[in-house]
Amino acid sequence: MKYKAARHIRWSLSLLTLALAQAAAAAEDVKDEEKTKEEKLSLASQVIKGDVLGHGSDEEVRTYAGSRSVVKSEDLKKASVRGLDDALQRVPGVKVFDETGTGVLPQISVRGLYESRSGRVQVLSDGIPLSLAPYGQTSLSLFPQTLQTVDRIDIVRGGAAVQYGPNNVGGVINFISKPIPKKWENNIGERLTFSPGGHQLYDTYLSTGGHLTDNFGLMLEYNNKSGHYDRDHSNTDVDNVRLRGQWDIDDVRSLSFGLQHYEADMELAGALSVKDYKHDWRDSTRDLDRFKGNTDRVWGTYTQFLGSHGPLEDMEFSLTGFAHDSDRNFIVGLDSKSQFTPDATPAYRQSAPRNFKVWGIEPKVSFSFYGDVVDQTWLVGGRYVSEDTQFDVNKTSLSTGATSVVRDWSFNTDGGAFFVSDAISLLDGRLTITPGVRHEHVEMNYSDAVSRKSTANTSDEWLPGINAGFQLTDHWFLFADAQRSLRVPQITSIVKDGDVGSEVAWNYEAGFRYTPLANLRFDFNLYRIDFDNQIEYNRTTDTYQNIGKTRHQGFETEMFWTPVEKLDLHVGYAYLDAEQRAGQYRGNEVPFSSKHQFNVDGRYRLNQDWTYALDGLFVSKAFTDTANTKDENAIASVGQLPSYWVWNTSLERRFRFSGDELTTSIGISNLFDNRYYFRGMDTSPWGRQSAPGRTVTVAANYRF
Template sequence: MRKTTHQIGLSVSLLALAVAQAAFAAESTSDTTEPQGQDLTLAPFVIKGDVLGQASDEEVRTYPGSRSVVEAEDLKKASVRGLDDALQRVPGVKIFDETGTGVLPQLSVRGLYESRSGRVQALADGVPLALGPYGQTSLSLFPQTLATVERIDVVRGGAAVQYGPNNVGGVINFISPPIPEQWETTLQERVTFAPGGRQLFDSYIGTGGRITDSFALQLDLNTIDGEYGREHSDTAVQNYRLRGQWDIDEDRSLSFGVQRYIADMDLAGALSVADYRDDPRQSTRDLDRFEGDTDRVWGTYSQYLGSFGPFDSVELSWTNFAHHSYRNFIVGLPFTPDATPATLQDAPRDFRVWGSEPRLSLSIDGDTVSQTWVLGARLVKEDVDFKVNRDNLSTGAHTVFRDWTFDDEGKAAYISNAIGLLDGRLTITPGVRYEHASMEYEGKVNGVAQKPQEKTAEEWLPGLSVGYQLNDEWFFYADAQRSLRMPQITSIVFDGDVAAELAWNYETGVRFSPSNNLRLEAGLYRIDFKDQIEYNSRTTRFENLGSTRHQGIETQVFWTPETLPLLDLHASYAWLEAEQRSGQFAGNEVPFSSEHQLAVDGRYRFAEHWTYSLDGLYVSSAFTDAANTEDENAAASAGKIPSYWLWNTALEREFKMQDGSVLTTSAGVSNLFDRQYYFRGIDTSPWGRQPAPGRTLTLGVNYRF
């Protein structure tokens, strides 16, 4: 039985009203006046030493590690179909796009891949997005939509001490637009047209701003409805979110939010080789679909505490978050694309998660040496109900195949010290994080009770980063850190000795900015992954069997020619060598890892209010199994995935009205040359060819007033 609740949403709504009333009461005694005629936005309080910060240009240029930001102008392009699509311009990030909507992202960073982005540490404004930050790291429910995100911060190294676990490949933070200073409303409609008369409608209404001098609210309503380009692809997404910020006084602030997200969609699934060649836009898996919803609430209290002892300033930040989530994949079995299904399987999972993280920053502003100490802790509790039900389509017989419950608790503490030398040009930041997770399991398989299990994992995770600003042109960095991912909930149901997955990450790189219109970046990295968890079918146990090494080069160049100041050019290249280091297939490539990835894009502004963009992406071939099978087998469950080139283009026109409002129209074509390419091994449709999205046309209009 599906479980739903509205208790979180109701309690947060009451909390928001209470906070608003308190803010109004405080405002009634204030003699400050509202600023007039200023185009400002409210930015949340960020303590010193926060690794992510606000992802400003200065923070990114002087960050002691690999870091990229997908800016707002890149997300707004009509040729961008989803948040995962926008990430493809970031070196080292690869996506496996099965829908073209971004509802179920498949993200891989530096060759670290697992179904539903299981090896990506994803955050929304610094708050974990995973269904279970410790026990279920995959994004099989992804409560983010393109219209509600302003930019994406991708930190591929140096963040393990403050942000964990599951940060072997780095951290991806989806950043919301700041709440406007003056009240502002945005209406947006995007329609994507695909062959076969299929359309997908993306509708957005956002309104918000200051209610008083110190209190602001932002309401976002976003729906996605239609078909995403193939048969059996009906999609319905609703994303409702309320955010607020209360500047209590000069030293204290509170930011908070509540969200309701619902997703229902048909899954077109993979095709046999013959069906793919006949028509890649068809579907032969008409039973497969997905449904899910989540109620989320979060809040951060920040306060400047003044000076204390040797510290010139002390700042406190305390974040709390909770969510109640449900997700279910309904599929026909067997997985063979052209087989007649004999069984209908559904796998409902229910998650109740609560987390709390206080953080303290203490700064010493010395004449020759400065220091910023950051001390933090985290407590996360997860309750998970995990079921698998099967219905025989011939007899109607119903079987509860699995009925599991999990109680997880994660505790962490960390400390770091950013030491500034040479007038702040050299920063050395040592740190260490301690993780402790306990996982309890009990349940039944086919009605037979299993032995209750309890697992505990604990690790010390040291890190060190160094950043050196040689002069205005050159910045050098290096970092080393130990990272981990805890055993997942399905890894502890068998009596196996399973420890946390561990990795050492190393990086070094340089950023060179010889002028304001040119920036070059180059970095080297290596990841030694020692303990990847794998299932041993011979012993029916999960074991730490896998060891892999991922190493490579990532480069970027940003250039605005002096002779063409309205032209912005960007290119990135990533080379990856991902090798299996143990087991039967030692020396082979890691499955799903591509050796080469090249992205190029340009944007040209002309006739004052017109913008044209063109971008291309090349991804080299990849194996889909540990044996590195070259030729595709009969079931298309193994075999090499071919390389592909993609091109996208978009045109935008902005109209500025006399009343100050702005109307923007846009048109974009994704997969301009209708390149047919495919993936394999996509979660609930692992056998066959999973067609990637074909050519689509998107028309959009945005009105802001």
């Protein structure tokens, strides 16, 4: 029934797309054969002055006072890119534990800061938090974002903690949506991925959008993923429907808004015992494991230019609101001891449904002072977020059918934040120093209907920060920043009866961007993260533990070079030294942190229609426990993870006619079918979690 419903939605939206396209075409007397540059300009939401993220443009990145990278649109369009998390791996310092190759449940680590479901990085969509609960559950155990709806990805690893918090120790990742075009256009796209064993995964994309008037635009998108990835027991069905709008009310006011329904239903292949992995890594022995989730989301931002009043100039105001109602459930099989043994006959089926009702509001105001020597731009903002979370765990005996309630928790979280920053510009704008401070106050109240117990937890922290950027010459840009970051106690650690203290860290960076030629740029940064009370999950005992102080330090560097007009080259390297600084295992490496990561990719444009791309990724070994156990134990809950090299390649061909465009491509992911695995994947923490093998993707997109 689920797949029939998905097909019905797909064809209904196809008809709607064509109907809207005909209506838009009827409104235009003539359609030019080629769009001019002006016609290609999009309706984009306004960004208040002083916002550190902005639009993620190339110029903003070059002069940002911190380490920052952007995954561009052309990189996301490559047929060898299987998902958004896959695309992030080209960024130094970003490590992905890819368990499916679909991008539905991302596992993202930044600078060795890892927790299940990307729990230690602030993830946004057009500046709106994507996590189920921005304070109480920062992980992406429901990820309402799909590859074909994203235009580019902005990764800010440092310097954004004052304006974007909490949970920003690892930085901020902002998925930027495809722009609403000025001239009405439609897209019909399909990506078909083939895996050995007869598995296929379909990725269908439909969109229609553009301007209805000179200042009002709408865009409707539908993205569906269905089929199987390369493991057995991997049925997947994902629907993502979004309607976005941009209204430039007049010269001083604008409103951007969006509505979304997202639904995912997929089987999880899970981890394998060492014996089963060696026999057939594509097999699955966890026939009961499944994930289901859905969310309805709404958001909007109103921006107004307030003019100048007395000494205050260029005053701007913005008000952002967002809300969502989300459900997600992991269903897993447990053995007779209620454990996750991958090759044991299941005795119980456990389900863990959670419901999240979240809403938030974020006002901001900016204003400037202009002087003969010093210019200042102040940004003052706040945020209030309300989270209502229901968390159940139910266990059913497969032999008797009896069901017991393991957990029946209710969480009510109120989070309030206030921040102020001042961008002080000196030396004719070549030097900018931005001090700021953020205050977070979070109250969490939770109760257990089973034990009749209730508890309250309060976090109250001042989080200062400072950024400095200096345009030394036309070729050299220098930067440095320091900031204090926070993550409040998480629902999962509370439920697991583990340590529930707030995690606090100091982050430091210094680096440069050197552009000796128009076609050559070097980026380099040093960083250090001093972490207090870092909480880690113990896969063997199934609890969370406070491993105390940790230190993450290292450097990241990138080179962008276009030696000839048709060839673009990119090389990146990250070195990480992540060390436990307290407790029994002081001096050991932090679990899941790899010392070395190397990226290389190239793009060759044979002519204006043909493009060939090749990219490679190397990630070094990592331990999976605080003791740094090298050899796997009997249940494979600990043991060193192998290093791996992965190569991908793609070929693209574009056809243009009568103003329309057809883009076709073919890509191979994991070209040499390199075998490697992960461990500790959420509901399947024991055993070896197979990484995706070689797949072939063919894709086509018709824009008209």
